[in-house]
Amino acid sequence: YQRIAAEMREKYAAVGLVYVTNTGLQDMKDQRTLARIVMGDESEYEGGANPRNRVQELGSVYDIGAPLEAALAYHHEMTYKSHSVESLGFLCKHAVNRGEVGWSFVSDSVQAHDHIMQTPLGQKLKEKGLCFVRRMTDAEAEPDDADAKGKIYNHWQQSWMTDDPDEAQKAAEAQGLTVEWKDDPDEGRIMMTRYYKSAFEY
Secondary structure (H helix, E strand, O other): OHHHHHHHHHHHHHHOOOOOOOOOOOOHHHHHHHHHHHHOOOOOOOOOOOOOOEOHHHOOOEOOOOOOOOOOOOOOOOOOOOOOOOOOOOOOOOOOOOOOOOOOOOOOHHHHHHHHOOOHHHHHHHHHOEEEEEEEOOHHHOOOOHHHHHOOOOOHHHHHOOOOHHHHHHHHHHOOOEEEEEEEOOOEEEEEEEEEEOOOOO
């Protein structure tokens, strides 16, 4: 245990990623213990992103926060808020057959930066910065159609942990977001948030 713990910490410090396979661990609690070698203690969700449901028997282990059928676009955890978690740990209980689905890709943001700065887009990002816009649906106007319902999994009420629009807006503004509400006859009260920031994080 001490040997693998030391190797995990060393690799994480060097490249920011540790990938542990073929552990033989059958109990997810043991996998969580392994992840905490690098991650340490977990923090509590404070609103504004995508809350994850706890896997009760595992304590601070959460589900992915989206329906299994959801096609999650490639994204960056620091995209739309002024702060995020320091690290993420992913545990796997049952792997799917290798093929076109099931992969979780990671990338090196330093290399991505070096590449994009050689393009006109990189120079434009440096000059102008970013505005990230989110359109959060209303839980009270959830569609009846099962297919449409399956594509929505994070209403503003769920994200901000309140049914009160004023409380949601106050919490969003405390995290550096600007808020605009749009009333739609079919979709209810839509919460639009904008987050302005530099394109670079150090």
